[in-house]
Amino acid sequence: MSAHFAASPEQERLSGTELWPWRRELLRLGGAPADFDWLLDLAGGVDGHSRHRLRLQPELSVVLGCSLGEIEGLWHRHLSEKIPLQYLVGVCPWRDLELLVGPGALIPRQETELLVELALEHARALPAGWPRRWADLGSGSGCLAVALALAFPEAQGCAVDCSAEALHHTDANLQRAGVRGRVAQLKGSWWAPLEVVWGQLDLVLSNPPYIPSADVSLLDPVVRWHEPHLALDGGADGLDAVRSIAAGALQALAPGGWLLLEHHHDQSSAVCSLLSAAGLEAVVAHKDLEGHCRFVQARRPLSLDD
Numbered sequence: 640m641s642a643h644f645a646a647s648p649e650q651e652r653l654s655g656t657e658l659w660p661w662r663r664e665l666l667r668l669g670g671a672p673a674d675f676d677w678l679l680d681l682a683g684g685v686d687g688h689s690r691h692r693l694r695l696q697p698e699l700s701v702v703l704g705c706s707l708g709e710i711e712g713l714w715h716r717h718l719s720e721k722i723p724l725q726y727l728v729g730v731c732p733w734r735d736l737e738l739l740v741g742p743g744a745l746i747p748r749q750e751t752e753l754l755v756e757l758a759l760e761h762a763r764a765l766p767a768g769w770p771r772r773w774a775d776l777g778s779g780s781g782c783l784a785v786a787l788a789l790a791f792p793e794a795q796g797c798a799v800d801c802s803a804e805a806l807h808h809t810d811a812n813l814q815r816a817g818v819r820g821r822v823a824q825l826k827g828s829w830w831a832p833l834e835v836v837w838g839q840l841d842l843v844l845s846n847p848p849y850i851p852s853a854d855v856s857l858l859d860p861v862v863r864w865h866e867p868h869l870a871l872d873g874g875a876d877g878l879d880a881v882r883s884i885a886a887g888a889l890q891a892l893a894p895g896g897w898l899l900l901e902h903h904h905d906q907s908s909a910v911c912s913l914l915s916a917a918g919l920e921a922v923v924a925h926k927d928l929e930g931h932c933r934f935v936q937a938r939r940p941l942s943l944d945d
């Protein structure tokens with residue numbers, strides 16, 4: 640949301656002349672300029688367009704969505720306690736959505752947006768009405784489930800997570816997007832809570848925990864201290880979750896159903912091998928925008944006798 644360039648008397652205003660020295664002062668304490676601008680946008684409503692105008696015409700002023708003191712307080716907490724700004728502000732823009740986020744659910748990452756694009760690509764190549772039934776394994780904030788529910792309004796969806804806290808966020812975001820009635824929310828481990836629809840899932844997306852346990856302790860404190868380790872830690876080699884998902888895929892997917900997975904930057908060949916060994920076909924790796932193989936697609940054969 641863009642900041643307003645006019646104010647009623649009780650609202651706090653910020654001119655370009657005030658903004659830049661104030662911003663410099665706060666960045667002197669630490670942190671990244673992009674993060675500060677993100678905070679200014681999400682908490683204060685001063686987006687990139689407004690900042691640009693205030694740079695060109697410093698005499699202009701904007702109306703802030705909250706007080707300068709509040710923004711300063713959030714920045715100080717981010718720097719001193721290493722709390723992710725998304726948790727402090729309570730929202731995270733992702734694709735064309737603004738998702739509610741908080742401790743207990745992973746903050747949705749930008750690369751995961753591509754998993755949705757991959758699903759949409761499959762849908763474009765398949766007959767209208769596909770998928771009739773989809774699932775999101777490890778739904779967390781519900782980012783994938785919300786995107787799928789909006790993209791496939793005729794389909795029935797299932798969002799699975801073993802964490803009650805994560806499902807709380809999934810529920811809040813499904814509700815916010817107005818799609819809660821079309822998505823069953825199921826608590827349990829991977830395929831298990833989906834048993835009643837095994838063999839009927841046309842499309843399954845998952846961004847499982849995939850960081851090798853030893854590497855979790857090396858993550859930036861902003862991630863390591865505050866984001867749920869259940870969402871990050873993939874076991875000794877990072878592939879525990881992928882092994883479980885691969886093991887149940889043949890039974891749970893519909894004939895011809897697709898599984899689309901996100902994984903760590905160095906796991907592509909291991910994930911492809913696990914999916915092929917599990918009896919899936921058309922196993923293909925996909926790259927992220929930096930050119931790293933970060934996604935894999937695989938399909939259940941139409942006939943299991945092939």
Ligand SMILES: C[S@@+](CC[C@H](N)C(=O)[O-])C[C@H]1O[C@@H](n2cnc3c(N)ncnc32)[C@H](O)[C@@H]1O
Binds near residue numbers: 779780829848880
């Ligand atoms: C990397 S996060 C992904 C969250 C969300 N889908 C996203 O892309 O931002 C992995 C999710 O898997 C969940 N999870 C971990 N182990 C699980 C299990 N055995 N069964 C179901 N979900 C699990 C975690 O709670 C977490 O929400």
